[in-house]
Every structure is written in C-alpha cells, then in structure tokens.
Amino acid sequence: MRLPSARLALPALLLLTALAACGEEPSLAPKGAASSEPAPQVSGRTINVGPDQDRITTPKVDAIAAKVPAAIAEDGALTVGFSAEGAAPxxxxxxxxxxxxxxxxxxxxxxxDVLGLKVDAQTSSWENLFLAARSGKYEIVFNNVTVTEERKDIYDFATYRVDQLGWQVIDSSPIRRIDKPADIAGLRVSVGSGTNQEKILLDWDKQNRAAGLKPVEIQYYEKYGDVLLALKSGRVQAYFGPNPTIAYNIAVSGGSRIVGTASGAGPGLQGLIAAMTKKDNGLIEPVAEALNEVIENGSYAKVLDRWGLANEAVPESRINPPGLPRQAG
Structure with a gap:
C-alpha cells in the first residue's frame, strides 16, 4: 500500500491465468465488473463489488456525537483517509x-453514522496517510493500520479488528509451512515497505543471521498485483502480508494458498487494527465509543460478515492498547 494514485486498483481480483503467460497485462477488473462475469464469492457469500453498496447503517447517538470536538464537527463531515493503492476486501x-x-x-x-457526520473520503499513498493524519489534514484514518508502540507516540488509536498476517505461496510451491524464522532462511520473500509485517520479517531475518542461517532476500513491490505476478513467475517464493487480502484473493482467484499466519504484533501479543487520529485531537474517545456502540447493536458484526471477516471481530474497542513492540537498535 504505497503507490500514490487517483485510482484504486483491484489486485485481489487479478486473473492470473493465460494472460500473463502470453505476455499481456493481467486484467485488473474484478469478477462481476462485466455483465458476463459472475460476482465474486467468498465464504459462500456473493460479494457486491458495484457502486450501489446499500451499506449497513446505524442511528446517531446524541450523547456520543456531542463529544466530537467542535472544530471537527462544524462542517458536518468526518475527513477519512484511505489508501489509494487498494486491496480487497x-x-x-x-x-x-x-x-x-x-x-x-x-x-x-x-x-x-453514530457521530452524526458524513464521510468525506480522501485517498493517498500508504506513507502519506500517516503524514496527513499527523498534520490534521485527515481527521481519522481507517486503513488496516496496526497499533504499534512507536506509532502511539504520534497518534491515538481505537481498535476494531484483529490483526492477522499471512504467508502466501503458489499452489505448486514445495513450501508447506512457515511458522518460525528458520522457515524463511534463504527464501526470496516479498513484503510491503514501511509496514509492521516488514518489521517482523526483518526481525526474523536478524535472528536467522545470528544463528548462522542463510539471510532472506527481500523484494518490494508497490502493488499486490505485482506481488502475485512475482509469485507466479518465481521471482519470489512467498509473500508476507495482511491475511484478509490474501484469503480474499485465494477465494476469488485461486492458484495460491496460505502456509502460515502470524499476529500483526509479533509473537506473544495479538495484533489489533485500529482507527488512527492525530494524537490528542480529542476525537479518539468518541470514535471508540461509536465503535463500541456498533459492536453492541450488531451492525459491526453484519459489516464483517458481508466481507467474510467475521473471524476478525473484537469484543470491544480499546484506546491505545499495547502494540507491536519497539524495534531494538
């Protein structure tokens, strides 16, 4: 999630078939984009990828809405940052x-909805999401952001999903399991730059080097679609990234499998995905209360279910919980 773009590609729906073999660019159109294509199916559920989403809604809660800082509420909108690179779901x-x-x-x-505001959706590169939140340009970011101890120095967080990472390989790969650092020694691995999974991968590689094992060869790609092509061609042997995106790609397109999962906060701590705001801007408390309201009233569960992510639900939203530990050195 790094490439600045005015458009959002749909890499999880790439059709990595004969097109790549013929030297043509793989289609970025999702199944369902054309009338002749069936809509994608995930966990037995048809996914609506059209613009008419008929989103799940919930009522405004005046007591929570009243806690939104006046400077944020005065225009009637919540400026929300999302990544411009795009990754279903x-x-x-x-x-x-x-x-x-x-x-x-x-x-x-x-x-x-709970805060009585409209969403003013803005997109930028992955790195600029953090810069825009820090400057106050984006009042909040919802973009699969993991809580880390370093990020907590600058931002406030309200959690709303479990953070699971996955290891993806092609179906024909001899790799059966990746559970520990030694399993990646000497492999060619792709990971997103500036992500928490990169930090975990670098730590694993450091442990391997200290143990006298072969170093991992890390390759970076700007788009998940490029990662998939690299996997298919053999340029990389495994990809370490957000489990929801990998699972969605496998369910819709096939051709690959998950050989291991890991917490986004590293060993010993369950990683958590959270809404991110500028530190001490006064918004995180009502956001956490709003999240707890939708968890309690059931609308949150309906949203996760419609995207096949019910297994990533959390029982409550927490403000600034323990996150991925600081990196030594």
Whole structure:
C-alpha cells in the first residue's frame, strides 16, 4: 500500500491465468465488473463489488456525537483517509472505478453514522496517510493500520479488528509451512515497505543471521498485483502480508494458498487494527465509543460478515492498547 494514485486498483481480483503467460497485462477488473462475469464469492457469500453498496447503517447517538470536538464537527463531515493503492476486501474501488468500498469504508461509515457526520473520503499513498493524519489534514484514518508502540507516540488509536498476517505461496510451491524464522532462511520473500509485517520479517531475518542461517532476500513491490505476478513467475517464493487480502484473493482467484499466519504484533501479543487520529485531537474517545456502540447493536458484526471477516471481530474497542513492540537498535 504505497503507490500514490487517483485510482484504486483491484489486485485481489487479478486473473492470473493465460494472460500473463502470453505476455499481456493481467486484467485488473474484478469478477462481476462485466455483465458476463459472475460476482465474486467468498465464504459462500456473493460479494457486491458495484457502486450501489446499500451499506449497513446505524442511528446517531446524541450523547456520543456531542463529544466530537467542535472544530471537527462544524462542517458536518468526518475527513477519512484511505489508501489509494487498494486491496480487497479492505479498501478498493467498485466497478465504476470511483466509489470506495470494502470493510474499512463500511466501518468508517458506521462510526460517522453514530457521530452524526458524513464521510468525506480522501485517498493517498500508504506513507502519506500517516503524514496527513499527523498534520490534521485527515481527521481519522481507517486503513488496516496496526497499533504499534512507536506509532502511539504520534497518534491515538481505537481498535476494531484483529490483526492477522499471512504467508502466501503458489499452489505448486514445495513450501508447506512457515511458522518460525528458520522457515524463511534463504527464501526470496516479498513484503510491503514501511509496514509492521516488514518489521517482523526483518526481525526474523536478524535472528536467522545470528544463528548462522542463510539471510532472506527481500523484494518490494508497490502493488499486490505485482506481488502475485512475482509469485507466479518465481521471482519470489512467498509473500508476507495482511491475511484478509490474501484469503480474499485465494477465494476469488485461486492458484495460491496460505502456509502460515502470524499476529500483526509479533509473537506473544495479538495484533489489533485500529482507527488512527492525530494524537490528542480529542476525537479518539468518541470514535471508540461509536465503535463500541456498533459492536453492541450488531451492525459491526453484519459489516464483517458481508466481507467474510467475521473471524476478525473484537469484543470491544480499546484506546491505545499495547502494540507491536519497539524495534531494538
């Protein structure tokens, strides 16, 4: 999630078939984009990838809305930052190539409903999401952001999903399991730059080097679609990334499998995905209360279910919980 773009690609729906073998660019159109294509199915559920989302809504709660700082509430909108690179089922473009859809957008809309605000959706590169939140340009970010101890120095967080990472390989790969650092010694691995999974991967590689094992060869790609092509061609042997995106790609397109999962906070701590705001801007408390309201009233569960992510539900939203530990050195 790094490439600045006015458009959101749909890499989880890439058709990595004969097109790549013929040297043509793989289609970025999702199944369902054309009338002749069936809508994608995940966990036995048909996924609506059209612009008419008929989103799940929830009523305004005056007592919570009253806690939103006046400077944020005065225009009647909540300026929300999303990544411009796009990754289904998190945040991606509908079939009109314009409307933002996905679990992150749906949860942002639920929170805005409780606060009595409209969502003003903005997109940028992954790195600029943090810069824009820090400057106050974006009042909040909903984009699969993991709580880390370093990020807590600068931002406030309100949790809303479990953070699971996955290891993806192609179906024909001899790799059966990746559970520990030694399992990746000497492998060619792709990971997103500036992500918490990169930090975990670098730590694993450091442990391997200290143990006298072969170093991992890390390759970086700007788009998940490029990762998939690299896997298919053998340029990389495994990809370490957000489990929801990998699972969605496998369910819709096939051709690969998950050989291991890991907490986004590293060993010993369950990682958590959270809404992110500028530190001490006064918004995180009502956001956490709004999240707890939708968890309690059931609309949150409906949103996760429609995107096949019911297994990532949390029982409550927490403000600034323990996150991925600081990196030594």
């Amino acid at each position: 998190l945040v991606f473009a509908a079939t009109d190539d314009t409307t933002l859809i996905g679990v992150e957008t749906d949860i942002a809309h639920l929170v805005a």
